[in-house]
Amino acid sequence: MLGSNKIIWTACLVGAILLISKLNSYGQARPPAELICGKWENKDKTLRIQIYTVKGNFLAKIIWFSDTEGKPMSYWKDKRNPDPALRNRTILGMSILQGLRYDAEENSWEDGKVYDSKHGKTWNASAKIDQKGILKVRGYWHFKFIGKSMYFHRIN
Template identity: 45%
Template sequence: MFKFLLVFFLTGSSALPNDGNDPNAICGKWISVHKDYLVQVYRDGNTFKGRTLWFKNKDTSKAMDEWTDKHNPNPDLRGRKLVGINILTDLTYNAKSNSWENGRIYDATKGSFWDASVSMTKDGSLKVTGYWHFKFIGKSVTFVRYNNERLIN
């Protein structure tokens, strides 16, 4: 039974996201389903990256564009603005699984890096998973295509 569950989680339980096997299907602007994070995913050579465009912050003591990467493990990067940084890097498209794998995701709230993978669901949502060694014990966030709605911080 354990082997079955392990295989089930490692191969992914959702249907193939991108029936056309288009590596660029993840490119564009995506907003989290909680409407608290907006990213732009783009291709950079043979890899894909995602940068922060907007985020909702409970602490309103500063404007969004004033927040810096103060938790970054590299002291030289602690002064950079959070808006515009690449939080998703090094994703490569895997045509066999129709997913984007072997990436890294950065959690600026803690200054932590995690392994990352991305897949698309049947309904066209983007499922971003951050994990440490094993996907099935990671955390996933779902994003939908951004339709240029007004964002309020």
């Protein structure tokens, strides 16, 4: 009897968390396109991004990253950027994802660009949230099978 109560309470808690994650700050259900909006942390817990929308385009910026050298995040610059005029901008707060558009038929975000500051490269990008709530961002070169994926979980 006690074990079945735990299962019921766990199921209720998980359901409530899923419902809350789909609500906006006013308690209204988010449109499916906006489910990507919010704060996300990568699988390795070394990067946090915030995804937001401006006029139907989804963008992301870096809000935190792990520094193994012990320097403040404001120290790190975009030194590998191919544009010399941008090499002095800080990594923290930098826009790294832009132009994603929601595809309702595929329930994914497509046709964007993702910037990799480690290598100074910009790639095509797509994103999808799986059944477990994991965000998969795929950076690729012309074809999705030629690329790399990063996985994120939602954070508060």
